[in-house]
Amino acid sequence: MSLVTRRNFVKSAAAAGLAMPALGGRALAAEPLKIAFIYLGPIGDFGWTWAHNKGRLAVEEALKGKVKTTYVENVKEDASAIPILKDLAQQGNKLIFTTSYGYMDQTVEVAKQFPDVKFEHATGYKTLPNLGVYNSRFYQGRAVEGTIAGHMSKSGVIGYLGSYKVPEVVMGVNSFTLAAQAVNPKITTKLVMIDSWFDPAKEAAAVQTLINLGCDVIAQHTDSPAGLQVCEQRKAWCFGQGADMHKFAPKTQLTAIEDIWGPYYISRAKAVLDGTWKSEDTWWGMKEGTVVMSPFAPFMPADVKAAAEKIIASTKDGSFDVFTGEIRDQSGAVKVAKGERMPDKDLAVMDWYVQGVQS
Known part of the structure:
Protein backbone atom coordinates (compact mmCIF):
# COMPACT_ATOMS: atom_id res chain seq x y z
CA MET A 1 0.00 0.00 0.00
CA SER A 2 1.45 3.34 -1.06
CA LEU A 3 1.88 6.26 1.31
CA VAL A 4 -0.93 8.17 -0.43
CA THR A 5 -3.24 5.17 -0.24
CA ARG A 6 -2.48 4.67 3.44
CA ARG A 7 -3.19 8.36 4.12
CA ASN A 8 -6.52 8.17 2.28
CA PHE A 9 -7.40 5.00 4.20
CA VAL A 10 -6.67 6.69 7.54
CA LYS A 11 -8.70 9.73 6.53
CA SER A 12 -11.61 7.55 5.47
CA ALA A 13 -11.47 5.51 8.66
CA ALA A 14 -11.29 8.65 10.77
CA ALA A 15 -14.23 10.13 8.92
CA ALA A 16 -16.21 6.96 9.42
CA GLY A 17 -15.28 6.87 13.08
CA LEU A 18 -16.42 10.44 13.54
CA ALA A 19 -19.61 9.78 11.62
CA MET A 20 -20.67 6.88 13.81
CA PRO A 21 -21.17 8.82 17.04
CA ALA A 22 -22.81 11.61 15.05
CA LEU A 23 -25.20 9.06 13.57
CA GLY A 24 -25.78 7.70 17.06
CA GLY A 25 -26.52 11.21 18.29
CA ARG A 26 -29.07 11.74 15.53
CA ALA A 27 -30.72 8.43 16.34
CA LEU A 28 -30.88 9.36 20.01
CA ALA A 29 -32.37 12.76 19.23
CA ALA A 30 -34.99 11.08 17.04
CA PHE A 138 -62.33 27.62 36.61
CA TYR A 139 -63.86 30.08 39.06
CA GLN A 140 -63.93 32.64 36.24
CA GLY A 141 -66.37 30.40 34.41
CA ARG A 142 -68.35 29.91 37.62
CA ALA A 143 -68.81 33.68 37.77
CA VAL A 144 -70.37 33.57 34.32
CA GLU A 145 -72.65 30.74 35.43
CA GLY A 146 -73.54 32.58 38.63
CA THR A 147 -74.45 35.69 36.66
CA ILE A 148 -76.76 33.63 34.48
CA ALA A 149 -78.21 31.84 37.52
CA GLY A 150 -78.94 35.13 39.25
CA HIS A 151 -81.01 36.22 36.26
CA MET A 152 -82.71 32.88 35.57
CA SER A 153 -83.66 31.80 39.10
CA LYS A 154 -87.26 32.51 40.06
CA SER A 155 -87.06 30.92 43.51
CA GLY A 156 -83.94 32.79 44.62
CA VAL A 157 -82.47 29.41 45.60
CA ILE A 158 -79.76 27.90 43.42
CA GLY A 159 -77.85 24.65 43.85
CA TYR A 160 -74.28 23.43 43.63
CA LEU A 161 -73.27 19.78 43.33
CA GLY A 162 -69.75 19.42 44.71
CA SER A 163 -67.23 16.62 44.99
CA TYR A 164 -64.74 17.32 47.79
CA LYS A 165 -64.00 20.34 49.94
CA VAL A 166 -60.75 21.24 48.19
CA PRO A 167 -59.78 24.79 47.15
CA GLU A 168 -60.79 24.33 43.52
CA VAL A 169 -64.33 23.35 44.48
CA VAL A 170 -64.65 25.91 47.28
CA MET A 171 -63.59 28.65 44.86
CA GLY A 172 -66.24 27.44 42.44
CA VAL A 173 -69.04 27.48 45.01
CA ASN A 174 -68.05 30.94 46.20
CA SER A 175 -67.62 32.42 42.74
CA PHE A 176 -70.97 31.04 41.60
CA THR A 177 -72.70 32.47 44.67
CA LEU A 178 -71.03 35.89 44.62
CA ALA A 179 -71.85 36.41 40.94
CA ALA A 180 -75.47 35.39 41.47
CA GLN A 181 -75.74 37.71 44.47
CA ALA A 182 -74.42 40.59 42.37
CA VAL A 183 -77.65 40.16 40.36
CA ASN A 184 -79.92 39.27 43.28
CA PRO A 185 -78.45 40.04 46.75
CA LYS A 186 -81.00 37.77 48.44
CA ILE A 187 -80.08 34.65 46.51
CA THR A 188 -78.80 31.60 48.43
CA THR A 189 -76.86 28.55 47.29
CA LYS A 190 -77.59 25.09 48.63
CA LEU A 191 -74.50 22.88 48.51
CA VAL A 192 -74.38 19.09 48.45
CA MET A 193 -71.02 17.28 48.48
CA ILE A 194 -70.83 13.62 47.42
CA ASP A 195 -67.15 12.87 48.24
CA SER A 196 -66.47 11.66 44.73
CA TRP A 197 -65.47 13.20 41.42
CA PHE A 198 -67.20 10.59 39.31
CA ASP A 199 -70.18 8.61 40.59
CA PRO A 200 -73.19 8.94 38.30
CA ALA A 201 -75.62 7.38 40.78
CA LYS A 202 -74.58 9.70 43.61
CA GLU A 203 -74.55 12.69 41.29
CA ALA A 204 -78.09 11.99 40.11
CA ALA A 205 -79.35 11.47 43.66
CA ALA A 206 -77.71 14.68 44.87
CA VAL A 207 -79.31 16.74 42.10
CA GLN A 208 -82.68 15.22 42.94
CA THR A 209 -82.11 16.43 46.51
CA LEU A 210 -81.15 19.93 45.39
CA ILE A 211 -84.26 20.23 43.24
CA ASN A 212 -86.40 18.92 46.11
CA LEU A 213 -84.89 21.69 48.28
CA GLY A 214 -86.21 24.30 45.88
CA CYS A 215 -83.19 24.91 43.64
CA ASP A 216 -84.25 25.91 40.15
CA VAL A 217 -80.73 26.46 38.72
CA ILE A 218 -77.93 23.97 39.41
CA ALA A 219 -74.20 23.99 38.76
CA GLN A 220 -72.02 20.94 39.22
CA HIS A 221 -68.41 20.25 40.11
CA THR A 222 -68.46 16.54 39.36
CA ASP A 223 -67.60 14.81 36.13
CA SER A 224 -70.50 12.83 34.71
CA PRO A 225 -73.60 14.17 32.94
CA ALA A 226 -75.92 12.23 35.26
CA GLY A 227 -76.93 15.37 37.15
CA LEU A 228 -77.80 17.18 33.95
CA GLN A 229 -80.01 14.32 32.88
CA VAL A 230 -81.98 14.73 36.11
CA CYS A 231 -82.28 18.47 35.46
CA GLU A 232 -83.59 17.73 31.98
CA GLN A 233 -86.21 15.38 33.40
CA ARG A 234 -87.27 17.79 36.13
CA LYS A 235 -86.96 20.97 34.07
CA ALA A 236 -84.31 22.70 36.17
CA TRP A 237 -81.74 24.98 34.56
CA CYS A 238 -78.21 23.57 34.64
CA PHE A 239 -74.61 23.94 33.49
CA GLY A 240 -72.20 21.37 32.08
CA GLN A 241 -68.85 20.69 33.72
CA GLY A 242 -65.52 20.35 31.95
CA ALA A 243 -67.12 19.98 28.53
CA ASP A 244 -70.23 20.94 26.61
CA MET A 245 -72.89 18.50 27.86
CA HIS A 246 -75.88 19.97 26.06
CA LYS A 247 -76.71 16.66 24.35
CA PHE A 248 -77.60 15.27 27.78
CA ALA A 249 -79.82 18.23 28.66
CA PRO A 250 -80.73 19.97 25.39
CA LYS A 251 -83.68 21.81 26.90
CA THR A 252 -82.10 22.89 30.20
CA GLN A 253 -78.32 23.32 29.86
CA LEU A 254 -77.65 27.05 29.64
CA THR A 255 -73.90 26.79 28.97
CA ALA A 256 -70.89 24.86 30.28
CA ILE A 257 -67.32 25.46 31.33
CA GLU A 258 -65.02 23.79 28.82
CA ASP A 259 -61.54 22.86 30.03
CA ILE A 260 -59.03 23.39 27.23
CA GLY A 285 -57.70 31.16 32.69
CA MET A 286 -60.05 32.86 30.27
CA LYS A 287 -57.39 35.23 29.00
CA GLU A 288 -55.08 32.35 28.05
CA GLY A 289 -57.92 30.20 26.70
CA THR A 290 -57.95 27.33 29.20
CA VAL A 291 -61.41 28.35 30.46
CA VAL A 292 -63.97 28.65 27.68
CA MET A 293 -67.75 28.90 27.88
CA SER A 294 -69.65 26.64 25.51
CA PRO A 295 -72.30 28.26 23.27
CA PHE A 296 -75.15 29.80 25.20
CA ALA A 297 -78.49 28.04 24.86
CA PRO A 298 -80.62 29.57 22.08
CA PHE A 299 -83.49 29.93 24.52
CA MET A 300 -81.46 32.10 26.94
CA PRO A 301 -82.96 35.63 27.07
CA ALA A 302 -80.96 38.28 25.23
CA ASP A 303 -80.38 40.41 28.32
CA VAL A 304 -79.03 37.42 30.25
CA LYS A 305 -76.70 36.54 27.39
CA ALA A 306 -75.48 40.13 27.29
CA ALA A 307 -74.82 40.12 31.04
CA ALA A 308 -72.83 36.87 30.72
CA GLU A 309 -70.83 38.17 27.78
CA LYS A 310 -69.97 41.30 29.74
CA ILE A 311 -68.50 39.16 32.55
CA ILE A 312 -66.43 37.20 30.03
CA ALA A 313 -65.08 40.35 28.35
CA SER A 314 -64.27 42.15 31.60
CA THR A 315 -62.62 39.02 33.01
CA LYS A 316 -60.37 38.76 29.96
CA ASP A 317 -59.34 42.43 30.08
CA GLY A 318 -58.78 42.33 33.84
CA SER A 319 -61.40 44.90 34.81
CA PHE A 320 -63.52 42.32 36.68
CA ASP A 321 -62.57 39.84 39.36
CA VAL A 322 -65.34 38.05 41.20
CA PHE A 323 -63.20 37.87 44.35
CA THR A 324 -63.14 41.62 44.87
CA GLY A 325 -64.40 42.72 48.31
CA GLU A 326 -66.27 43.25 50.36
CA ILE A 327 -66.68 39.52 50.89
CA ARG A 328 -67.97 37.90 54.07
CA ASP A 329 -67.91 34.27 55.12
CA GLN A 330 -70.88 32.23 56.35
CA SER A 331 -70.54 33.67 59.86
CA GLY A 332 -70.61 37.23 58.55
CA ALA A 333 -66.93 37.93 59.19
CA VAL A 334 -65.22 40.10 56.58
CA LYS A 335 -62.69 38.03 54.65
CA VAL A 336 -61.87 40.50 51.87
CA ALA A 337 -62.12 44.25 52.49
CA LYS A 338 -64.17 46.46 50.22
CA GLY A 339 -62.37 47.24 46.98
CA GLU A 340 -59.57 44.72 47.56
CA ARG A 341 -58.91 41.72 45.36
CA MET A 342 -58.20 38.40 46.98
CA PRO A 343 -54.60 37.40 46.12
CA ASP A 344 -53.81 34.12 44.39
CA LYS A 345 -51.97 32.78 47.42
CA ASP A 346 -55.22 32.98 49.42
CA LEU A 347 -57.40 31.65 46.61
CA ALA A 348 -55.12 28.62 46.26
CA VAL A 349 -55.88 27.49 49.82
CA MET A 350 -59.48 28.73 50.16
CA ASP A 351 -61.35 26.57 52.67
CA TRP A 352 -64.32 28.73 53.70
CA TYR A 353 -67.65 29.55 52.12
CA VAL A 354 -69.14 32.97 51.45
CA GLN A 355 -72.26 34.27 53.10
CA GLY A 356 -75.33 32.81 51.45
CA VAL A 357 -73.92 29.31 50.95
CA GLN A 358 -75.92 26.72 52.85
CA SER A 359 -73.84 23.60 53.32
Missing part, protein backbone atom coordinates in the same frame (compact mmCIF):
# COMPACT_ATOMS: atom_id res chain seq x y z
CA GLU A 31 -36.27 8.97 19.93
CA PRO A 32 -39.75 10.27 20.81
CA LEU A 33 -40.32 11.85 24.19
CA LYS A 34 -42.43 9.49 26.26
CA ILE A 35 -45.21 11.29 28.13
CA ALA A 36 -47.68 9.74 30.57
CA PHE A 37 -50.93 10.91 32.14
CA ILE A 38 -52.86 9.52 35.08
CA TYR A 39 -56.59 10.17 35.24
CA LEU A 40 -58.98 9.82 38.15
CA GLY A 41 -61.93 8.79 35.98
CA PRO A 42 -62.62 7.13 32.64
CA ILE A 43 -61.77 9.02 29.46
CA GLY A 44 -65.41 8.64 28.47
CA ASP A 45 -66.80 10.59 31.43
CA PHE A 46 -67.65 13.50 29.07
CA GLY A 47 -66.23 15.88 31.68
CA TRP A 48 -62.93 16.40 33.53
CA THR A 49 -61.02 13.34 32.39
CA TRP A 50 -62.43 13.54 28.88
CA ALA A 51 -61.12 17.12 28.65
CA HIS A 52 -57.64 16.15 29.88
CA ASN A 53 -57.52 13.32 27.39
CA LYS A 54 -58.42 15.75 24.60
CA GLY A 55 -55.36 17.70 25.73
CA ARG A 56 -53.23 14.56 25.48
CA LEU A 57 -54.49 13.93 21.95
CA ALA A 58 -53.71 17.53 21.06
CA VAL A 59 -50.09 16.94 22.09
CA GLU A 60 -49.85 13.90 19.83
CA GLU A 61 -51.34 15.83 16.91
CA ALA A 62 -49.13 18.90 17.38
CA LEU A 63 -45.91 16.97 17.94
CA LYS A 64 -46.28 14.00 15.64
CA GLY A 65 -43.21 11.79 15.65
CA LYS A 66 -41.62 13.72 18.50
CA VAL A 67 -43.71 12.33 21.36
CA LYS A 68 -45.31 9.09 22.43
CA THR A 69 -48.07 9.35 25.00
CA THR A 70 -49.79 6.88 27.27
CA TYR A 71 -52.35 7.10 30.07
CA VAL A 72 -53.83 5.20 32.97
CA GLU A 73 -57.46 5.90 33.80
CA ASN A 74 -59.51 5.31 36.97
CA VAL A 75 -56.55 5.88 39.30
CA LYS A 76 -57.66 6.41 42.88
CA GLU A 77 -56.45 9.47 44.76
CA ASP A 78 -54.73 7.45 47.46
CA ALA A 79 -51.53 5.51 48.04
CA SER A 80 -52.38 3.13 45.19
CA ALA A 81 -51.33 5.88 42.77
CA ILE A 82 -47.69 5.61 43.92
CA PRO A 83 -46.78 2.24 42.30
CA ILE A 84 -48.56 3.34 39.12
CA LEU A 85 -46.44 6.50 38.95
CA LYS A 86 -43.26 4.55 39.69
CA ASP A 87 -44.07 2.09 36.93
CA LEU A 88 -44.65 4.90 34.44
CA ALA A 89 -41.30 6.43 35.35
CA GLN A 90 -39.53 3.09 35.06
CA GLN A 91 -41.07 2.57 31.61
CA GLY A 92 -39.05 5.56 30.39
CA ASN A 93 -41.65 8.31 30.52
CA LYS A 94 -39.74 11.57 31.00
CA LEU A 95 -42.79 13.81 31.49
CA ILE A 96 -45.69 12.70 33.67
CA PHE A 97 -48.91 14.64 34.27
CA THR A 98 -51.00 13.83 37.34
CA THR A 99 -54.34 15.39 36.59
CA SER A 100 -56.16 15.84 39.90
CA TYR A 101 -55.64 17.56 43.25
CA GLY A 102 -55.73 14.29 45.22
CA TYR A 103 -52.48 13.06 43.61
CA MET A 104 -50.41 15.84 45.18
CA ASP A 105 -48.50 14.01 47.93
CA GLN A 106 -48.10 10.88 45.83
CA THR A 107 -46.58 12.92 43.01
CA VAL A 108 -44.18 14.59 45.41
CA GLU A 109 -43.06 11.23 46.79
CA VAL A 110 -42.38 9.68 43.39
CA ALA A 111 -40.79 12.83 41.94
CA LYS A 112 -38.19 12.72 44.71
CA GLN A 113 -37.29 9.16 43.68
CA PHE A 114 -36.96 9.98 39.96
CA PRO A 115 -35.11 13.31 39.72
CA ASP A 116 -34.48 12.84 35.97
CA VAL A 117 -38.22 12.69 35.24
CA LYS A 118 -40.32 15.86 34.92
CA PHE A 119 -43.64 15.80 36.76
CA GLU A 120 -46.60 18.17 36.45
CA HIS A 121 -49.45 18.16 38.97
CA ALA A 122 -52.85 19.70 38.27
CA THR A 123 -54.49 22.08 40.79
CA GLY A 124 -51.94 21.51 43.56
CA TYR A 125 -49.36 23.77 45.20
CA LYS A 126 -46.33 21.63 46.14
CA THR A 127 -43.32 21.95 43.85
CA LEU A 128 -39.83 20.46 43.47
CA PRO A 129 -37.02 21.13 40.98
CA ASN A 130 -38.54 18.40 38.78
CA LEU A 131 -42.18 18.97 39.78
CA GLY A 132 -44.28 21.84 38.51
CA VAL A 133 -47.92 22.64 39.17
CA TYR A 134 -50.60 23.97 36.88
CA ASN A 135 -54.17 25.11 37.29
CA SER A 136 -56.97 26.78 35.41
CA ARG A 137 -59.11 29.59 36.79
CA TRP A 261 -55.74 21.75 28.30
CA GLY A 262 -54.11 21.21 24.91
CA PRO A 263 -52.15 24.49 24.67
CA TYR A 264 -50.62 24.01 28.11
CA TYR A 265 -49.69 20.37 27.54
CA ILE A 266 -48.15 21.18 24.18
CA SER A 267 -46.09 24.02 25.66
CA ARG A 268 -44.70 21.82 28.43
CA ALA A 269 -43.87 18.96 26.08
CA LYS A 270 -42.03 21.42 23.81
CA ALA A 271 -40.11 22.73 26.82
CA VAL A 272 -38.85 19.24 27.64
CA LEU A 273 -37.94 18.60 24.01
CA ASP A 274 -35.93 21.81 23.68
CA GLY A 275 -34.38 21.61 27.15
CA THR A 276 -36.05 24.72 28.59
CA TRP A 277 -38.44 22.98 31.01
CA LYS A 278 -38.31 24.20 34.59
CA SER A 279 -40.57 23.82 37.60
CA GLU A 280 -43.27 26.47 37.48
CA ASP A 281 -46.53 27.40 39.18
CA THR A 282 -48.86 28.16 36.27
CA TRP A 283 -52.41 29.43 36.61
CA TRP A 284 -54.09 30.19 33.30
